[in-house]
Amino acid sequence: MKIIGGILLMNVLTYFCFSVSFTVVGFVKEKHGHSTVTKQLLRDGQLITAAFDGKANAQGLPEMLTKLTQLRHYTITYGTANASAVFASSGSDDPEFVTSIKPEDWQQVLSGSDVQQVNRKYPFSEATAVVGMPITIGSERFALFIEEKAPSLYRDFWQQVMTVFFGFLLMFILMLLIGRPWKERGGIYVYISAIRRMSKGDFTVTIDKAEQMPGHYGELATSINDMAVELNQMEQMRQAFISNVSHEIQSPLTSIRGFARALQQDGLDDQQRNHYAGIIETESVRLSKLSDNLMKLTTLEADQQQIHPKPFRLDQQVRAMILACEPIWTEKNILMDINLDERVMLNGDEELLSQVWMNILTNSLKFTDEGGTLSVEVKPTPEGASVCISDNGIGIAEEDLPHIFERFFKADKARSRREKGSGSGLGLSIVKVIVDLHGGKVTASSTPGVGTTFTVTLPNSPIKQT
Known part of the structure; x- marks a missing residue:
């Protein structure tokens, strides 16, 4: 009893100190613009400014800001201190929201500096997070502010306290119960050391001879080793994703910057000037599409996409997508072999599924040589429907085939660079992601030099709305 009482007393003292430090550190971080909520706002703002900073006009910016407010429930203000436009989420349930932008904030941003702040009177009160950053469109500098309601500083505090409290309690009980056996195997510090290293980002941890440890000790060591391997794989994927995003954004920005400087040179004739301007426009469109696709993919993977299933004729939808691609297959003189079963009725989100057929069709047409053939077949299955899109294009190498559905992966990169309008992967x-949301399956088979076949199977069962 004395041991248990001592453990409880130590926990009480620990969490009293933890509460005080949590309050002080959290409040000070917010006052100095280092809170988590402002970091998210800043990332979204930087994405917007990267897409539009330096453009000749603000075409497309209001639409993007409106979409962002609907997606994130932000309030966005864009303009100058004297004239500005406000974009607020139509779904907002806080009609009493009051902007936190001060006149000095406008001056600071218009002078070229960023603003990050959380306006909170007391630690227990709600607050408003606001970030501001400059954006230059044409020859004029504007200010872009993003605001969001910030929850109480203690929103998740008690959950964290109780989680860590019982974690410490369980750890001390385990130490008392297993004592001697662990000492014989090097002590509990082997496991604590491994966990501490992983908490600091070192996922190369390995507990040696885990399979030789008796009973549950060996299972615990094996579990820690397995967790370290999985976390290491996730970290590598995260770094690869950041690297790919940076590369895909930097490439068009470099082209835009270079050709914009070329336009400033004297002695250019109209043909050269129009050529450079056309390249800048093409790269701007590419950057805009990359931004839209990243936002769409993030929304879908975060389960924030609203699914609206309804019955519709699948053959009519696929036929409409084929006709939308007509300029591509007529220009390359591609023979279209169409076999669409009119009996196929599907229950699904018509708008999202149209994106599936458009992406696969444009991908197949892009890598089919002039004069080639592309076949599209829609047929019923016992579970629902099947769509098969086949081409006789360049095909995909066997080692690339398992990775084609990964983000930013591009098979046959040399060929992709030569293709006009090469995508972002x-x-x-x-x-x-869309097919998975509908409970379906998408597969691909290919032979280099012969062609590629994409097969999408979809169930015809009610889809749960989110």
Whole structure:
């Protein structure tokens, strides 16, 4: 009893100190613009400014800001201190929201500096998070502010306290129960050391001879080793994703910057000037599409996409997508072999599924040589429906085939660079996420030099709305 009482007393003292430090650190971080909520706002703002900073006009910016407010429930203000436009989420349930933008904030942003702040009177009160950053469109500098309601500083505090409290309690009880056996195997510090290293980002941890440890000790060591391997794989994927995003954004920005400087040179004739301007416009469109696809993919993977299933004729939808691609297959003189069963009725989100057929069709047409053939077949299955899209294009190498649905993966990169309008490697990733949301399956088979076949199977059962 004395031991248990001592453990409880130590926990009480620990969490009293934890509460005080949590309050002080959290409040000070917010006052100095280092809170988690402002970091999220800042990332979204930087994405907007990267897409539009330096453009000749603000075409497309209001639409993007409106979409962002609907997706994130932000309030966005864009303009100057004297004239500005406000974009607020139509779904907001807080009509009493009051902007936290001060006149000095406008001056600071218009002078070229960022603003990050959380306006909170007391630690227990709600607050408003606001970030501001400059954006130059044409020859004029504007200010872009993003605001969001910030929850109480203690929103998740008690959950964290109780979780860590019982974690410490369980750890001390285990130490008392297993004592001597662990000392014989090097002590509990082997396990604590491994966990501490992983908490600091070192996922190369391995507990040696885990399979030789008796009973549950060996299972615990094996579990820690397995967890370290999985976390290491996730960390590598995260770093690869950041690297790919940076590369895909930097590439068009470099082109835009270079050709914009070329336009400033003297002695250019109209043909050269129009050529440079056309390249800048093409790269801007590419950057805009990348931004849209990233936002769409993030929304789908975060289960924030609203699914609206309804019955519709699948053959009519696929036929409409084929006709939408007509300029591509007529220009390349591609023979379209169409076999669409009119009996196929499907219950699904018509808008999202149209994106699936468009992405697969444009991908197949892109890598089919002039004069080639592309076949599309829609047929019923016992579970629902099947769509098969086949081409006789360049095909996909066997080692690349398992990775084509990964984000930013591009098979045959040399060929992709030569293709006009080369994509960002997100199209097939979006296809897979949408098909998964509908409970279906997408597969691909290919032979280099012979062609590629994409097969999408979809169930015809009610889809749960989110």
